[in-house]
Amino acid sequence: MRPVSDNLDFNERNASAVISGRLRPENDRLGVAVSGIVSHIHALVSELRPSREELREIVAFLTDVGHATEDHRQEWVLLFDVLGVSTLVETMNSVRPAGATSNTPRGPFYRADAPILPRGASISLDARGEPLTVHGRVTDLDGNPLAGALLEVWQPNADGIFENQQPDLQPEFNLRGKFVCDDDGGFIFRTVKPGGYNIPCDGPVGRLLQRLDYPLTRPAHLHFRISAQGYQTLVTQIFDADDPSLTQDAILGVRRDLVGEFRKSGAGEWELAYSFVMATDKTQEQAS
Amino acid sequence: MRPVSDNLDFNERNASAVISGRLRPENDRLGVAVSGIVSHIHALVSELRPSREELREIVAFLTDVGHATEDHRQEWVLLFDVLGVSTLVETMNSVRPAGATSNTPRGPFYRADAPILPRGASISLDARGEPLTVHGRVTDLDGNPLAGALLEVWQPNADGIFENQQPDLQPEFNLRGKFVCDDDGGFIFRTVKPGGYNIPCDGPVGRLLQRLDYPLTRPAHLHFRISAQGYQTLVTQIFDADDPSLTQDAILGVRRDLVGEFRKSGAGEWELAYSFVMATDKTQEQAS
Structure with a gap:
């Protein structure tokens, strides 16, 4: 009882x-x-x-957030993102030993059905934007190569827009693809330099942030999901070190170890070298 | 900056x-x-x-609360009610000296356009339920009568349903009306004994409460709004002392001073004697 x-x-x-x-x-x-x-x-x-009127305003805001939420518009997720909740929960659920690459929230634009492409292929299907080559290795904590690791990449275009946000304007699977790492854990692919973007400002969350002078910016980044047998799947984002909003990510997803240097190569094209370090599944169990 | x-x-x-x-x-x-x-x-x-899955469940719940909210179904208000927030905010915004009758949240069923009725009139328009006579006085803190005070009453029927919840089944303005207090601050009207009821259990809030074994009950009550020049408007509810769910009000609105004794009179009809004590506007300013 x-x-x-x-x-x-x-x-x-x-x-x-x-x-x-x-x-x-x-x-x-x-x-x-x-x-x-x-x-x-x-x-x-x-x-x-709160006064009675303030309580009514809070109820009205929460009601608006719900009413703005649809399949293609996750206003509640956005609110949790800008409050740092999504990143905190992701961090708590991916505790890793020092040296392993950090997770970030996956975000809403991932697709599991992107094509597997050969080493060196370009994921830019419309050739719009400044050419960028991305290369690196996937290793364990001791630097041993993880041959055969599957690297999935997805990113916005130069305007900061993902292909599944504008299916009528970008080719399907534009700026996304899967690559299998070589015997040295190496990968290389061609793409275009991603643009930063703003989170939506036309809903209740965006309007609240604007009233608070809170940044709506997301610094330019590429998304990655890397999986290998026996290792914790790594879901992360690599950010452009030169993006002026690097420290003003609206959803607080940037980590120091996830900042990448986009450099101009001799040929005048962009290049990003970044290597990923995976932790074993066992490490997760010990840490949690 | x-x-x-x-x-x-x-x-x-x-x-x-x-x-x-x-x-x-x-x-x-x-x-x-x-x-x-x-x-x-x-x-x-x-x-x-929380795990990632638990965070998704929280987001899904909050989204459901928003989607269940319409003009006639204030699911967010209901959630704030059962969390005690509505009552706490009401209490904070109606601080009164000892001896003055307590406020409660007004609830969603008030109508400002109910008719003014003569002393002793019945507000039961369909004569369904057990007859009840309600009488008492409206006074200031020193017991002085507030002649001319306006007493508005509204209540559910014996089944616990307000007329504006079932406009097709109850006459308009059934079980609501306004009375002007006499020179002694006195009022009397006839009605039927209100029934207790359950808050809605078919929405996300009700379903959550059921999982938690949290009471959905509201003890039987009459609502009052009493106004008089120079006094804080009193918005309150008087509860049936014999209702078995008196201490299990889902929205935590019951106050010890708001419990009324419904007694059987000699003629076998119910009688409720209750007097209201109003605080001046000035008292509010000093207290807040």
């Missing part, structure tokens, strides 16, 4: 205890989560002491 | 500071609110350490 909660004296001091007393026993994960959420919400209410 | 926030080492320890550093100066109410919300969300994430 749950204890009967006497709510007749419900107030700021006992609010969380009264509600928690009504929930299932504390060993239930959902009950623990809701108790924690309730405690923090009550603490927030006590700190902020 | 805002300081440039370096997010390259964004982590659990600095997360809130990094995001707060990006917001407008702290004297802006919106910035303070968002900073506080961000700090508590980050603390929650650190405490609960």
